[in-house]
Amino acid sequence: MTALLEVQDLRVAYGKIEAVKGISFTVDRGEVTTLIGTNGAGKTTTLRTISGLLRPTGGGITFDGQDLGSVPAHRIVSLGLAHSPEGRHIFPRMTIEENLLLGAFLRRDPAGIAEDVERACTLFPVLGERRRQAAGTLSGGEQQMLAMGRALMSRPKLLMLDEPSMGLSPLMMQKIMATIVELKSTGTTILLVEQNAQAALSLSDRSYVMETGRIVLTGTGADLLHNESVRKAYLGEE
Ligand SMILES: Nc1ncnc2c1ncn2[C@@H]1O[C@H](COP(=O)(O)OP(=O)(O)OP(=O)(O)O)[C@@H](O)[C@H]1O
Numbered sequence: 001m002t003a004l005l006e007v008q009d010l011r012v013a014y015g016k017i018e019a020v021k022g023i024s025f026t027v028d029r030g031e032v033t034t035l036i037g038t039n040g041a042g043k044t045t046t047l048r049t050i051s052g053l054l055r056p057t058g059g060g061i062t063f064d065g066q067d068l069g070s071v072p073a074h075r076i077v078s079l080g081l082a083h084s085p086e087g088r089h090i091f092p093r094m095t096i097e098e099n100l101l102l103g104a105f106l107r108r109d110p111a112g113i114a115e116d117v118e119r120a121c122t123l124f125p126v127l128g129e130r131r132r133q134a135a136g137t138l139s140g141g142e143q144q145m146l147a148m149g150r151a152l153m154s155r156p157k158l159l160m161l162d163e164p165s166m167g168l169s170p171l172m173m174q175k176i177m178a179t180i181v182e183l184k185s186t187g188t189t190i191l192l193v194e195q196n197a198q199a200a201l202s203l204s205d206r207s208y209v210m211e212t213g214r215i216v217l218t219g220t221g222a223d224l225l226h227n228e229s230v231r232k233a234y235l236g237e238e
Protein backbone atom coordinates (compact mmCIF):
# COMPACT_ATOMS: atom_id res chain seq x y z
CA MET A 1 0.00 0.00 0.00
CA THR A 2 1.27 3.46 -0.82
CA ALA A 3 2.08 6.01 1.87
CA LEU A 4 -0.72 8.36 2.95
CA LEU A 5 1.57 11.37 2.58
CA GLU A 6 4.60 11.63 0.36
CA VAL A 7 6.82 14.69 0.36
CA GLN A 8 9.39 14.82 -2.40
CA ASP A 9 12.32 17.17 -2.59
CA LEU A 10 10.23 19.94 -1.03
CA ARG A 11 11.61 23.47 -1.04
CA VAL A 12 10.05 26.46 0.67
CA ALA A 13 11.42 30.01 0.86
CA TYR A 14 10.50 33.21 2.64
CA GLY A 15 11.63 35.78 0.11
CA LYS A 16 15.26 35.01 -0.57
CA ILE A 17 15.68 32.84 2.49
CA GLU A 18 15.18 29.16 1.84
CA ALA A 19 13.76 27.61 5.02
CA VAL A 20 13.21 24.11 3.62
CA LYS A 21 15.96 22.93 1.29
CA GLY A 22 14.75 19.85 -0.53
CA ILE A 23 13.36 17.39 1.98
CA SER A 24 11.74 14.04 1.23
CA PHE A 25 9.79 11.88 3.66
CA THR A 26 6.73 9.68 3.86
CA VAL A 27 3.97 9.13 6.38
CA ASP A 28 2.55 5.62 6.25
CA ARG A 29 -1.08 4.87 6.98
CA GLY A 30 -1.88 4.09 10.60
CA GLU A 31 1.52 5.21 11.85
CA VAL A 32 2.82 8.04 13.99
CA THR A 33 5.60 9.88 12.17
CA THR A 34 7.64 12.49 13.98
CA LEU A 35 9.70 15.45 12.83
CA ILE A 36 12.16 16.65 15.43
CA GLY A 37 14.85 19.27 15.12
CA THR A 38 16.35 22.41 16.50
CA ASN A 39 14.61 25.80 16.57
CA GLY A 40 14.31 27.23 13.10
CA ALA A 41 14.97 23.89 11.39
CA GLY A 42 11.90 24.27 9.17
CA LYS A 43 9.39 21.96 10.87
CA THR A 44 6.52 24.44 11.11
CA THR A 45 7.23 25.67 7.59
CA THR A 46 6.93 22.08 6.37
CA LEU A 47 3.55 21.53 8.03
CA ARG A 48 2.22 24.88 6.83
CA THR A 49 3.22 23.99 3.29
CA ILE A 50 1.51 20.59 3.47
CA SER A 51 -1.64 22.40 4.65
CA GLY A 52 -1.45 24.74 1.67
CA LEU A 53 -0.83 27.86 3.75
CA LEU A 54 2.55 28.31 2.08
CA ARG A 55 3.40 27.49 -1.52
CA PRO A 56 6.50 25.43 -2.19
CA THR A 57 9.21 26.78 -4.45
CA GLY A 58 10.04 23.27 -5.54
CA GLY A 59 9.20 19.61 -5.11
CA GLY A 60 5.88 17.92 -4.59
CA ILE A 61 3.41 16.71 -1.99
CA THR A 62 1.10 13.77 -2.59
CA PHE A 63 -1.70 13.08 -0.12
CA ASP A 64 -3.84 9.97 -0.41
CA GLY A 65 -2.79 9.60 -4.03
CA GLN A 66 -3.53 13.20 -4.98
CA ASP A 67 -0.99 15.83 -5.93
CA LEU A 68 -1.61 18.74 -3.54
CA GLY A 69 0.15 21.17 -5.86
CA SER A 70 -3.10 21.68 -7.76
CA VAL A 71 -5.40 21.81 -4.70
CA PRO A 72 -6.26 25.20 -3.16
CA ALA A 73 -5.69 25.51 0.61
CA HIS A 74 -9.38 25.68 1.47
CA ARG A 75 -9.98 22.32 -0.21
CA ILE A 76 -7.16 20.48 1.53
CA VAL A 77 -9.17 19.94 4.75
CA SER A 78 -11.93 18.29 2.73
CA LEU A 79 -9.40 15.72 1.51
CA GLY A 80 -8.92 14.58 5.09
CA LEU A 81 -5.97 16.57 6.31
CA ALA A 82 -6.19 18.48 9.61
CA HIS A 83 -3.58 20.74 11.17
CA SER A 84 -3.33 21.76 14.80
CA PRO A 85 -0.98 24.73 14.44
CA GLU A 86 1.92 25.84 16.59
CA GLY A 87 0.74 28.24 19.25
CA ARG A 88 -2.92 28.14 20.01
CA HIS A 89 -4.88 29.88 17.29
CA ILE A 90 -8.22 29.39 18.93
CA PHE A 91 -10.94 32.03 18.79
CA PRO A 92 -10.90 33.55 22.29
CA ARG A 93 -14.33 35.23 22.22
CA MET A 94 -16.15 32.19 20.93
CA THR A 95 -17.11 29.43 23.32
CA ILE A 96 -15.20 26.21 23.58
CA GLU A 97 -18.04 24.38 21.87
CA GLU A 98 -18.15 26.91 19.03
CA ASN A 99 -14.42 26.51 18.55
CA LEU A 100 -14.85 22.74 18.32
CA LEU A 101 -17.70 23.10 15.82
CA LEU A 102 -15.49 25.23 13.58
CA GLY A 103 -13.37 22.15 13.04
CA ALA A 104 -16.43 20.43 11.53
CA PHE A 105 -17.34 23.26 9.17
CA LEU A 106 -17.30 21.03 6.10
CA ARG A 107 -19.42 18.26 7.57
CA ARG A 108 -23.11 17.84 6.96
CA ASP A 109 -23.87 15.11 9.52
CA PRO A 110 -25.24 16.80 12.67
CA ALA A 111 -25.50 13.54 14.61
CA GLY A 112 -21.90 12.61 13.85
CA ILE A 113 -20.74 16.13 14.70
CA ALA A 114 -22.53 16.04 18.07
CA GLU A 115 -20.96 12.65 18.75
CA ASP A 116 -17.50 14.02 17.98
CA VAL A 117 -18.03 17.05 20.27
CA GLU A 118 -18.78 14.54 23.04
CA ARG A 119 -15.71 12.54 22.09
CA ALA A 120 -13.49 15.65 22.33
CA CYS A 121 -15.03 16.44 25.72
CA THR A 122 -14.36 12.91 26.93
CA LEU A 123 -10.80 13.04 25.63
CA PHE A 124 -10.26 16.38 27.39
CA PRO A 125 -12.77 16.68 30.26
CA VAL A 126 -11.95 20.34 30.88
CA LEU A 127 -13.43 21.17 27.48
CA GLY A 128 -16.68 19.49 28.45
CA GLU A 129 -16.89 21.16 31.84
CA ARG A 130 -16.46 24.60 30.29
CA ARG A 131 -17.98 24.15 26.86
CA ARG A 132 -20.13 27.28 27.03
CA GLN A 133 -17.38 29.57 28.31
CA ALA A 134 -15.27 31.80 26.11
CA ALA A 135 -12.23 29.89 24.90
CA GLY A 136 -10.02 32.82 25.89
CA THR A 137 -10.61 31.92 29.55
CA LEU A 138 -8.80 28.61 29.14
CA SER A 139 -5.21 28.29 30.32
CA GLY A 140 -2.49 27.94 27.70
CA GLY A 141 -2.35 24.17 28.03
CA GLU A 142 -6.12 23.90 27.89
CA GLN A 143 -6.18 25.99 24.72
CA GLN A 144 -3.68 23.54 23.28
CA MET A 145 -6.14 20.73 23.98
CA LEU A 146 -8.92 22.72 22.36
CA ALA A 147 -6.80 23.20 19.24
CA MET A 148 -6.21 19.45 19.09
CA GLY A 149 -9.89 18.68 19.73
CA ARG A 150 -10.89 21.07 16.98
CA ALA A 151 -8.50 19.47 14.49
CA LEU A 152 -10.09 16.09 15.22
CA MET A 153 -13.58 17.42 14.47
CA SER A 154 -13.00 17.03 10.72
CA ARG A 155 -12.38 13.28 11.25
CA PRO A 156 -9.10 13.58 9.42
CA LYS A 157 -7.19 10.78 7.74
CA LEU A 158 -4.03 12.63 8.68
CA LEU A 159 -3.71 14.76 11.80
CA MET A 160 -0.71 17.09 11.87
CA LEU A 161 0.23 18.35 15.32
CA ASP A 162 2.75 21.16 15.70
CA GLU A 163 4.25 20.97 19.19
CA PRO A 164 1.11 19.88 21.01
CA SER A 165 2.92 19.67 24.33
CA MET A 166 4.31 23.20 24.22
CA GLY A 167 3.81 24.95 27.54
CA LEU A 168 2.16 21.95 29.18
CA SER A 169 2.91 20.53 32.60
CA PRO A 170 4.51 17.06 32.62
CA LEU A 171 1.18 15.53 33.57
CA MET A 172 -0.69 17.23 30.75
CA MET A 173 2.08 16.33 28.36
CA GLN A 174 1.63 12.67 29.27
CA LYS A 175 -2.06 13.11 28.62
CA ILE A 176 -1.43 14.52 25.15
CA MET A 177 0.99 11.71 24.35
CA ALA A 178 -1.52 9.11 25.59
CA THR A 179 -4.16 10.74 23.41
CA ILE A 180 -1.89 10.39 20.39
CA VAL A 181 -1.46 6.68 21.10
CA GLU A 182 -5.22 6.34 21.49
CA LEU A 183 -5.90 8.15 18.22
CA LYS A 184 -3.45 5.90 16.46
CA SER A 185 -5.24 2.84 17.84
CA THR A 186 -8.47 4.10 16.28
CA GLY A 187 -6.80 4.38 12.88
CA THR A 188 -5.81 8.05 12.68
CA THR A 189 -2.47 8.64 11.00
CA ILE A 190 -0.40 11.29 12.76
CA LEU A 191 2.43 13.60 11.75
CA LEU A 192 3.86 15.03 14.93
CA VAL A 193 6.32 17.88 15.39
CA GLU A 194 7.75 17.94 18.91
CA GLN A 195 10.52 19.59 20.89
CA ASN A 196 10.13 16.94 23.52
CA ALA A 197 12.14 14.35 21.62
CA GLN A 198 12.08 11.70 24.33
CA ALA A 199 8.29 11.59 24.49
CA ALA A 200 7.81 11.90 20.74
CA LEU A 201 10.35 9.25 19.77
CA SER A 202 8.98 6.80 22.33
CA LEU A 203 5.65 6.68 20.56
CA SER A 204 6.61 7.14 16.94
CA ASP A 205 6.94 4.49 14.27
CA ARG A 206 9.22 6.58 12.06
CA SER A 207 11.13 9.76 12.79
CA TYR A 208 13.01 12.34 10.82
CA VAL A 209 15.52 14.78 12.28
CA MET A 210 15.67 18.20 10.62
CA GLU A 211 18.51 20.69 10.80
CA THR A 212 18.53 24.04 8.98
CA GLY A 213 16.07 23.01 6.30
CA ARG A 214 17.34 19.49 5.68
CA ILE A 215 16.60 16.01 6.94
CA VAL A 216 19.83 14.76 8.44
CA LEU A 217 18.74 11.50 10.02
CA THR A 218 15.87 9.05 9.83
CA GLY A 219 14.93 5.86 11.60
CA THR A 220 12.31 4.24 13.75
CA GLY A 221 11.53 6.05 17.00
CA ALA A 222 13.43 3.34 18.86
CA ASP A 223 16.47 3.66 16.56
CA LEU A 224 16.74 7.38 17.14
CA LEU A 225 16.17 7.10 20.88
CA HIS A 226 19.30 4.98 20.95
CA ASN A 227 21.26 7.06 18.46
CA GLU A 228 24.22 8.75 20.09
CA SER A 229 24.07 12.04 18.22
CA VAL A 230 20.32 12.33 18.82
CA ARG A 231 20.85 11.66 22.50
CA LYS A 232 23.47 14.39 22.67
CA ALA A 233 21.61 16.99 20.63
CA TYR A 234 18.03 16.42 21.72
CA LEU A 235 17.98 14.49 24.93
CA GLY A 236 20.55 16.64 26.70
CA GLU A 237 23.06 13.87 27.29
CA GLU A 238 26.80 14.35 27.35
N1 LIG B 1 7.15 34.38 8.01
C1 LIG B 1 8.48 34.22 7.96
N2 LIG B 1 9.26 35.09 7.32
C2 LIG B 1 10.61 34.94 7.23
N3 LIG B 1 11.26 33.90 7.76
C3 LIG B 1 10.54 32.97 8.42
C4 LIG B 1 9.11 33.08 8.56
N4 LIG B 1 8.67 32.02 9.27
C5 LIG B 1 9.77 31.29 9.55
N5 LIG B 1 10.88 31.85 9.06
C6 LIG B 1 12.25 31.33 9.15
O1 LIG B 1 12.28 30.04 8.54
C7 LIG B 1 13.11 29.14 9.28
C8 LIG B 1 12.30 27.92 9.67
O2 LIG B 1 11.30 28.30 10.60
P1 LIG B 1 10.23 27.29 11.19
O3 LIG B 1 9.24 28.08 11.94
O4 LIG B 1 9.75 26.42 10.11
O5 LIG B 1 11.14 26.43 12.17
P2 LIG B 1 10.76 25.32 13.24
O6 LIG B 1 11.58 24.11 12.92
O7 LIG B 1 9.30 25.14 13.32
O8 LIG B 1 11.34 25.95 14.60
P3 LIG B 1 10.78 25.91 16.11
O9 LIG B 1 11.19 24.60 16.67
O10 LIG B 1 11.48 27.04 16.75
O11 LIG B 1 9.29 26.08 16.06
C9 LIG B 1 13.64 29.96 10.46
O12 LIG B 1 14.90 30.41 10.13
C10 LIG B 1 12.65 31.10 10.58
O13 LIG B 1 13.26 32.23 11.14
Ligand SMILES: [Mg+2]
Pocket residue numbers: 043044045086
Ligand atom coordinates in the same frame (compact mmCIF):
# COMPACT_ATOMS: atom_id res chain seq x y z
MG1 LIG C 1 7.91 25.45 14.79
